[in-house]
Amino acid sequence: MSKFLRQVQHKTNWDPQGEFSSYIPPGQAPADALEDLVTDDNALSIWEVDDLGTNLERILAAMASRRQNLQKMDYLIVNSEHVYALGLAMEQKPGETHDDDANKRWHYDLIHLSASDVSRFANAMFLNGKAERKREPDLISSLRKSIASRFIDEAKLSEGLRERIFKNST
Numbered sequence: 439m440s441k442f443l444r445q446v447q448h449k450t451n452w453d454p455q456g457e458f459s460s461y462i463p464p465g466q467a468p469a470d471a472l473e474d475l476v477t478d479d480n481a482l483s484i485w486e487v488d489d490l491g492t493n494l495e496r497i498l499a500a501m502a503s504r505r506q507n508l509q510k511m512d513y514l515i516v517n518s519e520h521v522y523a524l525g526l527a528m529e530q531k532p533g534e535t536h537d538d539d540a541n542k543r544w545h546y547d548l549i550h551l552s553a554s555d556v557s558r559f560a561n562a563m564f565l566n567g568k569a570e571r572k573r574e575p576d577l578i579s580s581l582r583k584s585i586a587s588r589f590i591d592e593a594k595l596s597e598g599l600r601e602r603i604f605k606n607s608t
Contacts, residue, residue, distance in 0.1 A: 467564035516567035
């Protein structure tokens, strides 16, 4: 079964044992988690991870390719059945990373979202998903692999990111 991934900024907002667990009912995401689900034109970006997770590293590298800071990348991952069960409109739409193939193959937008839809998505991710983190060394390794495999064109990366990736590679 495939999974869906959503990048977040605040992994702590998705920890069921978090400080808020003393006053938020079980299975409900805290309101602060909505900070990580900012929509654009009532759409929310997600990525499809294959059944075995073989494309996860490439997706993370694709997302990292647009960043300036690689200190960490937090994300949520959940079985696709939990997203499909919400009945939200979804369309495959190219992402905006420097891996054009990944953008076309694995990027989706949840579309025509209402505030209630975003809240339901947050609760589904909170209840059924898992918050994970990749740190800079892993992100750099993934980016190097994607560049070596010609998934990402090194020339498209910001100068600062290129320097960060290749500062110790010689």
